Amino acid sequence: HYPHLFEPLDLGFTTLKNRLVMGSMHTGLEDRFYNYGKLAAYFAERAKGGVAMMITGGIAPNREGWLSPVGGTMNTKADVINHQRVTRAAHKYDSKIIMQILHSGRYGYQPFVVSSSPIKSPISPFKPRKMSIKNIEQTVKDYARCAKLAKQAGYDGVEIMGSEGYLLNQFLSRHVNKRTDEYGGDIQNRMKFAVDVVKAVREAAGEDFIILFRLSVIDLVKDGNVMDEVITVAKALEEAGVTIMNTGIGWHEARIPTIVTSVPRAAFVDFTAEIKKHINIPMMAANRINMPETAEEIVASGQADMIQMARPFLADAHWVNKAKNGQADRINTCIACNQACLDHTFANKRSTCLVNPQACYETELVYKKTKKPKKVAVIGGGVAGMSAAHVAALRGHKVTLFEAKDILGGQFNYAKVIPGKEEFFETIRYYINELEHLGVEIKLNTKVDKAMLEKAKFHHVIVATGVVPRSLAGKLEGADLPQVMSYAELLSGEKSVGDTVAVIGAGGIGFDVSEYLTAKHGQPLDELGPELLKDPSYRPKAQSVSEWREEWGVTSDTDYQTEGGLIKPEAIKPIRQVYLMQRTKGRLGSGLNKTSGWVHRAHIKSHGVIQVSGAQYDKITNEGVWITNNQGQTQLLRVDSVVVCAGQESVVELMPNVGDAPDAQYHLIGGAKLAAELDAKRAIRDGAEVAAAI
Ligand code: FMN
Structure with missing residues (x-):
């Protein structure tokens, strides 16, 4: 299976057992010494899973380079001892481990920030101090010392973070670097700092040490580098002593999505391939590669020598072995939602994974084999129920999963x-x-009732009956008209809409529905029909890379001459006129997730969705929706159809009443427990935690 992915790679002084690498992710565990045991367990699990090499989250070479106050460090003997726990864990299971050195420059969330020029980034509150030449020279030494200590701690190498708009990128590109000394001006000068760092690290750490450099192959910002400049940098870094070149895509402040789920798979690989043509060291592709077919295709076609995946290893620690054993269909795939990884990082919380709540909790959420298998009923085949059934069965319990509909997956x-x-x-x-x-045992089309449950004598009953969309019938005049529907009726293909649509409720689902109604690559569900939508093997077609690039304004020219690879985005003609409305005042979508919300807001803006906030809904008639707007005026929005996305209500009929004492133990999880906004992260974790404890 996947012969190119499993061909070893000889680096001269050492060999990588396959082409699969876990990319750098700051999980939050590296920032506190008392969490290094947990960090070691996290890496051990992935090493057991067969990955050839793993890269730690970014560790600052000095205090100025901290991403946040008191971030992870590698400055002292004590640090070396902490990190040894990590390197031993990786080596125990035959994986290489690399420490990433990340100096955040002006992206640091702390007052000591420095950069090439004293220009504040649009995404951070601190204005950086311009680095003096002495400061730069000292920082080069700090990188070298940090690498040397990393070697002492047992790391097989370091990765020097030069992309995503962090410090070295802030020197490499004119976007920030306005210097007139030998570190600014043309690309030879702008790359001097990065090249000096690599040389110093090579000298300090010796020849038998892997040096990766994460190179920004496309900056995606104004005044970013053009491809010729990126190639010049790549060649100079190779010359300076880099062992493997890694890919970085876009600055954090770029207004182009680079890792969210709507970015097509392998969307940037051709830029990696362009660099590879000009250098002689192995080149690694990255970003939104999550399944083995995609990865194999990239290596087989010669676009890259290695594949880095980051979040896919949160989702499934055993991705590599599953691919190797021909079990790709058993991989828990990263859906690039960011909800439990990057969104947590930004909220200063430990990262984990929406589809795998064990990620970064390897020592805390343990699925132990049971000595006393029990009869477990799980009611509801949404993700909460499936997660509970999965973990319970994994532990050896005898599980029956009941689903009222004819398809598993619920809201997914x-x-x-x-x-x-x-x-x-x-x-x-x-x-x-x-x-x-x-x-x-899976029982579809089975509506469970209390009598049936009692008769079957289960030891445990896990109620995961989920939610129903909240209806406005009886609360809003006209809500029962035929052109008014719930999001579920729309998205199951049961009902269809006209050319003008009002969406009531601008939470996550209201945004999703607005995108469905306006995106030109969406599939018309009413044409597909409910039958296909009920088929769990039906996989909707994703947007193509070229369509996506046109929509966002990313060049398709791998030898791009436009700064940062940006081009003018296409002018979008929305396929429908949509009004997206909310009752509360203020900006729509402010409650969406940090790292993906802006992408949704940008979509509805570029697709001409008319946003209405502070609306009071008066009535719905055949003419449209009557509202009182935030200026107190009555207004008619003329629409053909209305989609209600006004939240959901828990379905809890099967929970016993307080005071009843049924034989089985009952557990309530997921949306059935708390409807609120749909929350798959909590649903899956609830299911796993309950099942881990029975
Ligand atoms: N990239 C880095 O170079 N250094 C980091 O410290 C770092 N921290 C990250 C933390 C989290 C929680 C996530 C999700 C990503 C982080 N990244 C970091 C970016 C990843 O290395 C990777 O480029 C990105 O997740 C896209 O690749 P993927 O689709 O394979 O996940």
């Missing part, structure tokens, strides 16, 4: 048909395969 079946959310299909596929593999 609606999510997967939203343009740009096709990856959600993979989670349903994963669970269905796992449940079958573990011998869970």
Whole structure:
């Protein structure tokens, strides 16, 4: 299986056992010494899973380079001892481990920040101090010392972070670097700092040490480098002593999405391939590569020598072995939602994974084999129920999963048909395969009642009956008209809409529905028909890379001469006129997730969605929706159809009443426990935690 991915790579002084690398992710565990045991367990699990090499989250070479106050360090003997726990764990299971050295420059969330020029970034509150030449020279030494200590700690190498708009990138590109001394001006000068760092690290750490450099192959910002400049830098870095070149895509402040789920798979690989043509060291592709077919294709076609995946290793620690054993359909695929990894990082919380709550909790959320298998009923085949059934069966319990509908997956079946959310299909596929593999008895089209449950004598009943969309019938005049529908009726293909649509409620689902209604690559569900939508193997087609680039304004010319690879985005003609409305005042979508919300807001803006906030809904008639707007005036929005996205309500009929004492133990999880906004992260974790404890 995947012969190119599993061909070893000889680096001269050492060999990588395959071409698969876990990319750098700051999880939050590296910032506190008392968490290094947990960090070691996290890496050990991935090493066991067969990965050839792993890269730690960014560690600052000095205090100025901290990403946040008191971030992870490698400055002292004590640091060396902490890090040894990590390197031993990786080596125990035959994986190489690399420490990333990341100096945040002006992206640091702390007052000591420095940069090439004293220009504040649009995404951070601190204005940097311009680095003096002495300061630069000292920082070069700090990198070298840090690398030397990393070697002492047992790391097989270091990765020097030169992309994503961090310090070295701030020198490499004119976007920030306005210097007139020998570190500014043309590309020879702008790359001097990065080249000096590599030389110093090579000298300090010796020849038998892997040096990766994460190079920004496309900056995606104004005044960013052109491809010729990127190639010049790549060649100079090779010359200076880099062992493997890694790919970085876009600055954090870029207004082009680079890792969210709507970015097509392998969307940037041709830029990596362009660099590879000009250098002689191995080149690694990165970003939004999450399944073995994609990875194999990249290496087989010669676009890159190695594949880095970051979040896919949070989602499934055993990705590599599963691919090797021909079990790709059992991989828990990264759906690039960011909800439990990057969103947590930005909230200063430990990273984990929406589809794998064990990630970074390896020592805390343990699925122990049971000595006393019990009869477990799980009611509801959404992700909460499937997660519970999966973990319970994994532990050896005898599990029956009941689902009232004829399809497993619950709300994820609606999510997967939203343009740009096709990856959600993979989670349903994963669970269905796992449940079958573990011998869970699945009863579709089965509406369970209390009598039936009592008769079957289960030891545990896990109620995961989920939610129903909140209806406005009886609360808003006209809400029962035929052109008014719930998001579920729309996204299951049961009902269709006209050319003008009002969406009531601008939470996550209201945004999703607005995107579905306006995106030109969306599939018309009413044409597909409910039958296909009920087929769990139906995978909606994702946007192509070229369509996506045109929409966002990213060049398709790998030898691009436009700064940062930006081009003018296409002018979008929305396929429908949509009004997206909310009752509260203020900006729409302010409650969306930090790292993906801006992408959704940008979509509805570019697709001409009319945003209405502070609306009071008066009535719906055949003419449209009557509202009182935030100036107190009555207004008619003339629309053909209305989609209600006004939240959901828990379905809890099957929970016993307080005071009843049924034989079985009952547990309530997921949306059935708390409807609020749909929260798959909590649903999956609830399911896993309950099942881990029975
Ligand atoms: N990249 C770095 O170079 N250094 C970091 O410290 C770093 N921290 C990250 C933390 C989290 C929680 C995530 C999700 C990503 C981080 N990244 C970091 C970016 C990843 O290395 C990678 O480029 C990105 O996740 C896209 O690749 P993927 O689709 O394979 O996940």
